Amino acid sequence: MRVVGDETRETKESLSKLQSKTGVTDGTVESLLGTVQDAFRRSEEEQEATSSAIFGPPSDKSLQELAALYNEIRRTQGASYDRTARMAKVVAEMRHSPDLRRFSWRGRLESDSGGVRLAAYAYLLEYPTCDAAEQLADGLGGREDQPFGQYRALKALQVVLSKCDHAQKRSIGRILHELERRFKGTDRGEELRKCLDLIEDPTAE
Numbered sequence: 001m002r003v004v005g006d007e008t009r010e011t012k013e014s015l016s017k018l019q020s021k022t023g024v025t026d027g028t029v030e031s032l033l034g035t036v037q038d039a040f041r042r043s044e045e046e047q048e049a050t051s052s053a054i055f056g057p058p059s060d061k062s063l064q065e066l067a068a069l070y071n072e073i074r075r076t077q078g079a080s081y082d083r084t085a086r087m088a089k090v091v092a093e094m095r096h097s098p099d100l101r102r103f104s105w106r107g108r109l110e111s112d113s114g115g116v117r118l119a120a121y122a123y124l125l126e127y128p129t130c131d132a133a134e135q136l137a138d139g140l141g142g143r144e145d146q147p148f149g150q151y152r153a154l155k156a157l158q159v160v161l162s163k164c165d166h167a168q169k170r171s172i173g174r175i176l177h178e179l180e181r182r183f184k185g186t187d188r189g190e191e192l193r194k195c196l197d198l199i200e201d202p203t204a205e
Helices: 005-022 026-049 051-055 063-076 081-095 114-126 130-140 147-161 166-177 187-200
Strands: none
Touching: 063 081, 063 114, 081 114, 081 147, 114 130, 114 147, 130 147, 130 166, 147 166, 147 187, 166 187
């Protein structure tokens, strides 16, 4: 699930209201929430895997245009399945943008623009470097405050960590362990665990 944050938060609020009216147990609520999270996850993974089939081939929009489009979608649309699908499409287009290779990620991870940060994540997914690991990890605890962006940053970090040696991984691990409680029970928590598994597994390259 790429972004469980907005959608699941609303669902959890609805389930809490149901619990107060019907007296269902916490365990039942958590079970229902888990089912909803799994459904969102499967749906968005299918969206991204078939984005070309659904929306046609990647466009020739520049990264600047795509970053602006992402910001526009976030600004004008409320949390919904459709908004998540549109944002996932923007990511797919960024990764196939003709000017991605010329993009400079340095400094962009700390941009005030969510779209610019997203472009940096897209670049690092395609051209990973360990030099970006610390900035990605630090951003998760600060600058990147949107669930969709956090998820993408963690996906990029997983690829970036494959370029790091064991000493570098351990340094990043200390930052990530501090975020475990913050992301517990969310899709970002699952992706954070994958990062930590890469760090803690001595055979991982």
